[in-house]
Amino acid sequence: MKRFLLLIAFVLTFAGTRAAQIIRVEPASWWTGMVNTQLQLMVYGKGIGASKVSFTYPGVTLKEAAHTNNPNYLFVYLNIAKDTKPGTLKLQFNQGNQTLTHNYPLLARTNKEGAAGFSQADVMYLITPDRFANANAANDALEGVQVNREDPNARHGGDLAGIEKRINYIKDLGFTTVWLNPVQENRMPGGSYHGYAITDFYNIDPRFGTNTEFKNLTANMHRNGLKVVMDMIFNHCGSSHWWMNDLPSKDWINNNSGTYVQTNHAKYTLMDPHAAGIDKDILINGWFVKEMPDLNQRNRHLATYLIQNSIWWIEYSRIDGIRQDTYPYPDYDFMARWCREVQAEYPQFNIVGESWYGRSSASSWWQQGSALNKQGKTGLKTVMDFPLTFITSGAFDYIKEDRTGEGSPLYSIYEELAQDFMFADQSNILTFLDNHDLDRFARADDPDLRRYKQALAFLLTTRGIPQIYYGTEILMDGKKAKSDGYVRTDFPGGWAGDKTDDFTPAGRTAKQNEAWSYMQKLLTWRKNNPAIAQGKLVHYVPDGTGVYVYARTSGTKTVLVLLNGTNTERDVPMERFKQVTGTRTRGTDVITGKQLNISQNIKVPAKGQYILELN
Known part of the structure; x- marks a missing residue:
């Protein structure tokens, strides 16, 4: 259209x-x-x-x-x-x-493909559209906003056509799902390249493309076996939204008296039995920044407007899921109603809420069916596992001296997953090493790929729905200390005239190709693997060896994972794992194809891993 x-x-x-x-x-x-x-x-x-x-x-x-x-x-x-x-x-x-x-x-409503949801059988590839690839230079500079690739906070020109051009690249890597940072219109002064200051909820940003292009991109993704997740924002809009010059009602925007009130980001107040009302009020009604007016979802007209907007995009473009930004900040009852109404129209659909907390108790509180939440049903199927992300950012680091037991760097992962009893649905948890709001997981000073490989092995075999940020496959690094733009850099080769083309093996270094191939092998193996897609997680306390061992089991299918968190080769006795290995005596490492005898001790390389399919 x-x-x-x-x-x-x-x-x-x-x-x-x-x-x-x-x-x-x-x-x-x-x-x-x-x-x-x-x-x-x-x-x-x-x-x-x-x-x-x-x-x-x-x-x-x-x-x-x-x-x-x-x-x-x-x-x-x-x-x-x-x-x-x-x-x-x-x-x-x-x-x-x-x-x-x-x-x-x-x-006429038709039963087309799409709106299929996503599950732990999937792996998401997260893309910031402005920074991935540019295939249509004609839409780069509009209304005085110029492209400046030298400025990390300016528009760089990536678009939907660039993403469409790289569908085969994403598919060949082995991903099943693509999550796009917001693509709705952001006609803000300076460009709002990231997409989180929407100025028209019903139109694709013209610097990315058109509604028709987005609809066609989604259809093309489906034809190639890929799902599409759309980023949405209900908490706020951009200050240049068309209605800001003539608000539909006085209470359309929170704190609209002319005195700026910024949110306190005190997200724990929503579940805190001792919280002061004013603290909760500032969280919900305060603005993120002056350029992002806070929407009042208690206004019944606005609430219905936003819910219908989501349903319109699902029916129009047949997206498969939604990632909802800043999930705790909008009105609680409104968000629960939104989840219910979307689910009623599309029973297979999945929504993941950005629940940015440092503790699993808080993240799990938001998931539908949580026994911890006495406030009422949230309706939210999937939450984001930030607590696990914060742990994994350091758990796979190199250590000066070997530590075992509770001192093992991998013990913190075991301890975090041991608290999964707080989640009502452990399969619907989004897991990730990094994303567009965090320092990139890959580091320029890493001497080799052992940290990278071990972290990916864990992410793609543990419980939950994995998400990988674009460029991780080519070791893109960066810290957000200066600005978010430093972790949202351009994918080399996405622009005409780029010095290198990292979309191709010839454009990548030997180290990048090793990382790319490792990820591809894991992703390809993971597809349609019942032990991963539906399997139960059984894990063991990291003991004196410093090796973290766990299994994913489904029916007769079992995958056994051994992660060595120490700097030395470890000899791991296997008798302890009989609950998951049973009478089987051999396992095949999915990366090397090496056959290992699991009826005797296994030597796990320093900072290495085995992912064994048991025969």
């Missing part, structure tokens, strides 16, 4: 002087046969709020025409019966002797 189709196309007939006008109707289209038969239309235009709405269409009835304190808005609530036929709904807005007619498309 081209951008002009999302703008208002209406037929205007009038007698006398025109007093009202229609500038926008959102959403610009809808579907018949939805589970939720109610549809809200936000109608915007000069004086439109004084109009009376009328229409005649079989199966469609007017439930409410709601007014706000702003006469330029009218919220029209329709009921669309399940057996309503697709067609054009001719809405009439009558005001005195004037009639405005808006032709509203009611489309």
Whole structure:
């Protein structure tokens, strides 16, 4: 659908002087046969709020025409019966002797591919679109915002066409799912390359492409066996959002009195039984930054607007999942309602909420079914495991002297996973070594790939849904101390004229190719592996050897993993692991193909690992 189709196309007939006008109707289209038969239309235009709405269409009835304190808005609530036929709904807005007619498309809902959700059988590839690849230079510089690749905080020109051009690269690496940082419009001064300051919830950013291009990209991903996860933000919008010049109502934005109130980021107040009300209020109603006005989801019109926006994108583009930014910051009851309504329309769909906490107790509190949360059902299927990420950033480091037992660097991982009893669903936890908000896991000063390989071995074999940040496969490094832009650098070869092309083996160094091939082998092996996709995790306390051993088991399939956290080769007695090895005597290392006798001691190389499929 081209951008002009999302703008208002209406037929205007009038007698006398025109007093009202229609500038926008959102959403610009809808579907018949939805589970939720109610549809809200936000109608915007000069004086439109004084109009009376009328229409005649079989199966469609007017439930409410709601007014706000702003006469330029009218919220029209329709009921669309399940057996309503697709067609054009001719809405009439009558005001005195004037009639405005808006032709509203009611489309047929089809059972297309997509909206499939994601699970621990998948591995996500996280892309920052502005920094991945540029295949359409014509959309780089728009409205005075220039591309400057020398500035880490400016627009660099990456786009949807660049991602589409690299689908085979992502597929060949072995990923099953692509998570895109926000692609909705960000027409902010300076560019807002990261996408988290949305200025139009219903349009793709023109510097990335068009709605049609996004829809086609998703379809192409599906044809290549890839799923698509869309980043969304309900907590705030960008200060240049079109409605900021004429807010739909006084309470559309939190703390909108002219005195700036910044959030305190005190996310623990939501679950803290001793929390002071003012602390919780500042968390929810304060702004992230002055450029990101905080949305008030307690406003019923805004709440419905945001929920419908998600459903519109799912139905229009057939994305498979959503990653919701800053999940604890919006209104709690609203977020629970959003999860319920999306799940009702798309039962297989999955939503992961950014629950940025340093403790598993807090992360697990947000997951649907948590016994710790007495506040009410969250509806959130998947949470992000930041506590594990913070541990793994150092757990695989080189140590000066060998430590075993509780002193082992891998003991902290064991201890963290031992607290999984707090999670209601241990399979729906997003695990990662880094992402667009953290220092990159790979380090320029690492002498070899042992830290890298061991961390990937763990990430891709432990419980949960793994996510890998673009460029990890070629050892992209960077710290965010100066700014986030230093961990969101351009993928070499994504731009015409780049000195190297790391999308190809010839453009990569020998070390990069070794890392790339290691990841590819693990990802390819992991696909459709029942022990990983559905398997139970059984792990053992790192003992005197300093080796962390665990298994994933499903039916007759068992994968046994041995991670040596020490600087010396370790001789590991195998009798202890009979619960998972059973009567089997041999295992095949999935990386080297080496056959090992698991009925006797196994020597695990220093800072090395074995991933054994038991025969």
